[in-house]
Amino acid sequence: MAGLVCLARQGAEKFADAIAIEGPQGSLSFSQLDSRVGELTTRLIRQGVEQGSHLAAVGPTSLELVLLQLACIRLGAVFAPLSPRFPDSQLMQLLNQIDARFLWHHQGVSLGGLTSLSLEEGLPPNDGNPLSRSQPVSLILTSGSSGHPKAAMHSLGNHLASAAGSLAQIPLAPGDRWLASLPMFHIGGLALMFRCLDAGATLVLPRHKELLHNLRETRVSHLSLVATQLGWLLDAKDSAALMAPLKLVLLGGGPIPQALLTRLSHHPIRALTSYGMTEMASQITTGPANDQGLSGTLLPGRELRIHQGIIEVRGETRFLGYYQEGSLNQPFDDQGWFHTKDRGEWHGESLKVLGRADNMFISGGENVQPEEIEAALKQHPQIDDAVVLPVPDDTFGLLPVAVIRGNAQLPDQEEMDRFLAPKLARFKRPRRYLTWPKEYVQQGLKVSRQGLSAALGERLKLD
Known part of the structure; x- marks a missing residue:
C-alpha cells in the first residue's frame, strides 16, 4: 500500500x-x-x-x-x-x-x-x-495445548487491524499510559505495543517482574490483567493508592469471579473483558466485565460464526498460518474460516465462550464442560478462582471435582449444592470440593489443569 x-x-x-x-x-x-x-x-x-x-x-x-x-x-x-x-x-x-x-x-x-x-x-x-500490509512481520508461539507450541505467523496488516479494532472499543490518546504487564512473547503483549504506538499513547515497560512493584513505581492509566493478577491488586495493603490512577482494566482469561467484580466496583475504573487468541492477533470481542462468561461484542476487522457449536473466525486479523521449518501450514477451510476448537454461543450480540471442546468429558453418558461449571462457581461471593477436573469413577466413568480458592471460609458441599442447583443440572455439580493446593506453583498467567492435578495427587480421588 x-x-x-x-x-x-x-x-x-x-x-x-x-x-x-x-x-x-x-x-x-x-x-x-x-x-x-x-x-x-x-x-x-x-x-x-x-x-x-x-x-x-x-x-x-x-x-x-x-x-x-x-x-x-x-x-x-x-x-x-x-x-x-x-x-x-x-x-x-x-x-x-x-x-x-x-x-x-x-x-x-x-x-x-x-x-x-x-x-x-x-x-x-x-x-x-x-x-x-501483507508482509510477514512476526512469529508468536501458541500456548502449546497439543503438547508442542506452534509458531503463528502474522502480517503487518494483521497487527494494524488488531490495533484499529481494539481502539474502537478502548480509545487511547497521547497522555494515556498502558503498563506492558503481558510479555511480548505472548500475542497480548505484542498487540499492546501496536495499540499504544498507533494511538500515540505511552507504552510503560516493566521495571520489575512483580506487577505490584511496577505499579508502586509508576502511574499508569490502563492495565491488562487476568483474574489472578486482579486478586493480587485488590489484596494489596496499598490497593487504593495503586488503583487511584487507573481509568481502565482489560480482563482476560475467562469469567471473572463475582467476588472480585464486587470488590472492583468500589473503584471508579472501567472494567472490560475480552475473548482473543494468538491466531487472530489478540482481541476478537470486548465488552463490560461480568461473571456470566460473556466476552463482549465483535470488534471491527473480525468475523465470527458458530458452526455446530464451535467458534470459527476470519477477517483482517486472522494469521497467515503456522510456520514449521520452511513451510506455512494454513489450517483454514475453503472460505477462510479458522476452526478454534472453542465452544460458544451468542447472547444477543455478545459472545459467550463455553470452553474448549477438548476439555469436555463424559459423565454417565452426559457431556460435561468444565468451564461451564467453573463460571457458575465463580459467581459465589466467597470463591476467587475455581478449576473443575474429571476424576475416574466406577459407576459414571468420570465425575467433576472442583478445586477452589478464596479469601474467606470456603463453603461446604451442602451449601455449594444449594447454590448451584438453579444454575447447573445435577450431573454437572461437583461431587467433591478441594482447597487450592499450596504445592501448585503457577507458571505464567493461566492455570495448568495438568499441573494442578499433579499437585493434588491422591487427594483428587473420590472416596
Missing part, C-alpha cells in the same frame, strides 16, 4: 514530542523512537539481516524487544520473541522450527550456532524497505 509507514515513523510525524516508551532506561519521544529504530535498522543490515530473515529474540519485555520488532518491520524481516523461561535445549529446537538465522539474547548467549546480535547505537538511521 503506497504511503504505508512503520508506527515509529508515523508516530514521529503525528505525535513528535509525546512520550512513546517509558521504562527502566528512561523515556523516548516518538521522534526519538523513530531515530532509534532507524539506527538499529542500519545495525541489523550491517550484521546481515535482510528482507525475509527470521530474527529470534529471547528475553523479557524490554526496550530492546520493541526496537527489534519495529526494525524488523522496516527491513521486511520476521521477528520471533521467545520466552527466557524455556530451557536452552527447547530454545534450540524452537530456533530450528522457526528457521531463525539471527538471535538476540538478553544475556548475550549464543544458541544453536547463532551468535547473539549487537544492538549498539550511533549509526546513521535507515528508512528500510517500502512497507506492505
Whole structure:
C-alpha cells in the first residue's frame, strides 16, 4: 500500500514530542523512537539481516524487544520473541522450527550456532524497505495445548487491524499510559505495543517482574490483567493508592469471579473483558466485565460464526498460518474460516465462550464442560478462582471435582449444592470440593489443569 509507514515513523510525524516508551532506561519521544529504530535498522543490515530473515529474540519485555520488532518491520524481516523461561535445549529446537538465522539474547548467549546480535547505537538511521500490509512481520508461539507450541505467523496488516479494532472499543490518546504487564512473547503483549504506538499513547515497560512493584513505581492509566493478577491488586495493603490512577482494566482469561467484580466496583475504573487468541492477533470481542462468561461484542476487522457449536473466525486479523521449518501450514477451510476448537454461543450480540471442546468429558453418558461449571462457581461471593477436573469413577466413568480458592471460609458441599442447583443440572455439580493446593506453583498467567492435578495427587480421588 503506497504511503504505508512503520508506527515509529508515523508516530514521529503525528505525535513528535509525546512520550512513546517509558521504562527502566528512561523515556523516548516518538521522534526519538523513530531515530532509534532507524539506527538499529542500519545495525541489523550491517550484521546481515535482510528482507525475509527470521530474527529470534529471547528475553523479557524490554526496550530492546520493541526496537527489534519495529526494525524488523522496516527491513521486511520476521521477528520471533521467545520466552527466557524455556530451557536452552527447547530454545534450540524452537530456533530450528522457526528457521531463525539471527538471535538476540538478553544475556548475550549464543544458541544453536547463532551468535547473539549487537544492538549498539550511533549509526546513521535507515528508512528500510517500502512497507506492505501483507508482509510477514512476526512469529508468536501458541500456548502449546497439543503438547508442542506452534509458531503463528502474522502480517503487518494483521497487527494494524488488531490495533484499529481494539481502539474502537478502548480509545487511547497521547497522555494515556498502558503498563506492558503481558510479555511480548505472548500475542497480548505484542498487540499492546501496536495499540499504544498507533494511538500515540505511552507504552510503560516493566521495571520489575512483580506487577505490584511496577505499579508502586509508576502511574499508569490502563492495565491488562487476568483474574489472578486482579486478586493480587485488590489484596494489596496499598490497593487504593495503586488503583487511584487507573481509568481502565482489560480482563482476560475467562469469567471473572463475582467476588472480585464486587470488590472492583468500589473503584471508579472501567472494567472490560475480552475473548482473543494468538491466531487472530489478540482481541476478537470486548465488552463490560461480568461473571456470566460473556466476552463482549465483535470488534471491527473480525468475523465470527458458530458452526455446530464451535467458534470459527476470519477477517483482517486472522494469521497467515503456522510456520514449521520452511513451510506455512494454513489450517483454514475453503472460505477462510479458522476452526478454534472453542465452544460458544451468542447472547444477543455478545459472545459467550463455553470452553474448549477438548476439555469436555463424559459423565454417565452426559457431556460435561468444565468451564461451564467453573463460571457458575465463580459467581459465589466467597470463591476467587475455581478449576473443575474429571476424576475416574466406577459407576459414571468420570465425575467433576472442583478445586477452589478464596479469601474467606470456603463453603461446604451442602451449601455449594444449594447454590448451584438453579444454575447447573445435577450431573454437572461437583461431587467433591478441594482447597487450592499450596504445592501448585503457577507458571505464567493461566492455570495448568495438568499441573494442578499433579499437585493434588491422591487427594483428587473420590472416596
